[in-house]
Amino acid sequence: MAQNKVTTLQAINTALHEAMAQDDSILVFGEDVADPEEGGVNGATRGLSTEFGESRVRSTPISEQAIIGAAIGSAMAGMRPVAEIMLMNFSTVAMDMIVNHAAKLRYMSGGQTAVPLTIRVTTGAGFGTAGQHSDYLEAWFAHTAGLKVVTGSTPAETAGLLKACIFDDDPCIFIENLPAYWQKGEAPEPGQTIPLGKARIAREGSDVTVVTYGPQVAVAEAAAEQLAEEKITVEVVDLRTIQPWDRDTVLNAVAKTGRAVVSHEAVRAFGVGAEISSVIHEELFDQLRAPVQRVGAPSTAVPYSKALESAFVPDADKVVAAIRKTLK
C-alpha cells in the first residue's frame, strides 16, 4: 500500500485534533494558536479552535509566565493542557514556572498533586534567526528532575510521541524542530501513540553506534550512508525520550559495536551527550574499543551570518569525523 506522505506540521496538527477529540480535558493555549490568529504562526494548531471552540483553544497574551502558570494550575485541577511556547528560547521567560513549579510540585507535595501538562516548543538553527531564537536547551530541562523531555525525528514519530506526552501524567517538554516542520515523511497510523522512555533503532549496523535524537537522527543516517560506501556499518539509536532515557536500548546497542558517538544540535559542552557518554563509560568500560565521542555545537551563541551558522550546526561531516575517531 502506498503510504501517505505528510509534513511534520500536518502530523502535529492531526495528533492534536485526535487527542482533543478523544479527551475533553485537553486544553490548548499559547500565542496566536486560535483560528482568528491563523491557528499559530506556523499553523500547527490550525482548525482546533474552530472544531473544539475558543473555550478549550485560546490565543493568549504574550505572557509566557502566565501561560505556563495557567497550564500548571489547570493541570493540577484535572485538565490536560497543551501549552505552546512559540520558540524554545521564550521558555526562558517562564523558567520559574517550569523549573520551580511544574517539575517539582508532585515531589514536594509528597505525591498529592500532579501536573500532567505538555509544553510544546520549537527551535533549531538554519533560518538565520540567531542567538535568541534557535537554541536547543534540552539539557536545561533534562537536568531538572521531574520533567520529561521528548522529541521526534520524523512526522509519524513526532505525532506518536506528542500524543504520549499529552496523555502522560507528568509534565512533558515536547521539542519540535522548526526546519523539520515542512519536511515530509510517512503519515502516522491513526490513533497511534509511541511509549515514552523507549528508544528506537533507526538504522542497524555493527561497527559503530550513534546515539542521537530529533533532527540529528537524519544527520546521523546521512553520515551512515556516507560510511556505508566504505563498508563501515553504523547503528543509529533515536532516543525519542531524552529524559528519562532508555538506558537498556542504548547500552545494548553500544555493547554490540563497542564504539559509540553521541550527537546533538545543542551545545556540546555540558550537554545531553556528556551524560550519555558518561553512563556508557561507567557501564561498558571493558567492552569499549574506543572512547565515546561527542558531536554538538560549539560553546557560542547561534550566529546570524550564514557563513557562521553553517559552521555552527553539527552536520553529517562532523558525525563522520567523530565516527572515524572511534575506529582509529
Place this chain on the structure above:
Amino acid sequence: MNQASSTPDKAVLIDMYRKMTLAKQNDEQARKVIMSGKLPMIYYSPRGQEVIPAAVSVNLGAEDYICTIYRGIHDMLAKGVPLDSLWAELAGRATGTCKGKGGPMHITHPESGCMVTTGIVGSSMPIANGLALASQVRGEKRVTVAYFGDAASNIGAFHESLNMASVWKLPVVFVCQNNRYGEHTRFEKATAVERIADRGAAYNMPGIHVDGNDPLAMYAAAKEAVERARAGEGPTLIEAMTFRFYGHVFGDADGYMDKAEKEAAMAADPVPRYRQWLIDEGYASDDELTTMEDETGKRIRAAIDGALEAPWPDESELYTDVYVNDFSAA
C-alpha cells in the same frame, strides 16, 4: 497636524523629516532586496511607524541611549546607526555592526547609543533601566529610551520595569509603539485596558497617550518626557498610536488583519502627509525635499551594494567574542 504651541523650529522640523524619509526609504529598499532574492532575511518591517523615533530622536543627543526591538530599524536609523555597517550586518558580513553575529534582530552600535536590540518581547525595558541607573549613579544627564510594542505591555518585564524605574526615578522614557497587533493577535483580544498609557498610573508615572503618526504631537510628548528624565524627575510612559503596514514578519499572509483598517492606515501614510504639511506651511519646497529624498535613496542603495560586496566573516569568528579573552569554544 496638531499645531501645538510647542511647534519646534524649522531645523528640527526638517530634521524629523530627514529621519522619517530615511527610515521609510530604507524599508522600501529592504523589502525590494528581499523580494529580489539577493538578500534573504527574516524582516520585521517598521513601515508606518517612522514618525515615532524621528520625533523622539530629535530630542536626544548622541550620548543618550536607546534599547529597541526586532522591529526597530527605524529607531536605529533615527538614533544615527550608520547605514553602511547596518546593512553589512543585515547581510551577515564581517563589516557589519556586530561582525555578522547578531543580524537584523540584534543590532548593537554603542557609538550611536543603540545599546541593545532584542528579539525577546519585553526585554528592552529592564535593560534600559540599568543603563539609566548607571547614568543616575554617575550624575550624568543622559537619558535612555526603551522602545517596545503594544503586546509587550502584557509581559511581566514591562510591569517590573515600570515599577522599578518609578521607585528609583530613573531617567528613562518608555515608548510603546502601539501598532494594534502583536504577531497575529489584535490588541483588544490580549490587552485588558483600552489605553496602555493608563498603566502608567499603576506605577505612579505619567502616561501619555498620543497619536504617534502626528509628528508635532509626538514631538511634544517626547520633549516633555525627555526633559522630565533629564531633570531627574523620573520616567514617563508614552503610548504612541500607529500601525504597521506589512504584517508581523514581511511576507506573512496577514489574513488575520482587518483589511479596511489596514487600507485606511496605509492611505493615511504619515510620512507623505507630513511632507505635504512642511510644504504647505512654507518650511520647505517640494524641490528641496525631493533633493533630500534622492540623496537619501542614493546613500541607502550605496550601503546595500557595499554590504552585498563585503567579505563574509571568517569561520574563526564563530569562536571569538564569547568572553573577553578567546578560549576554545569549539
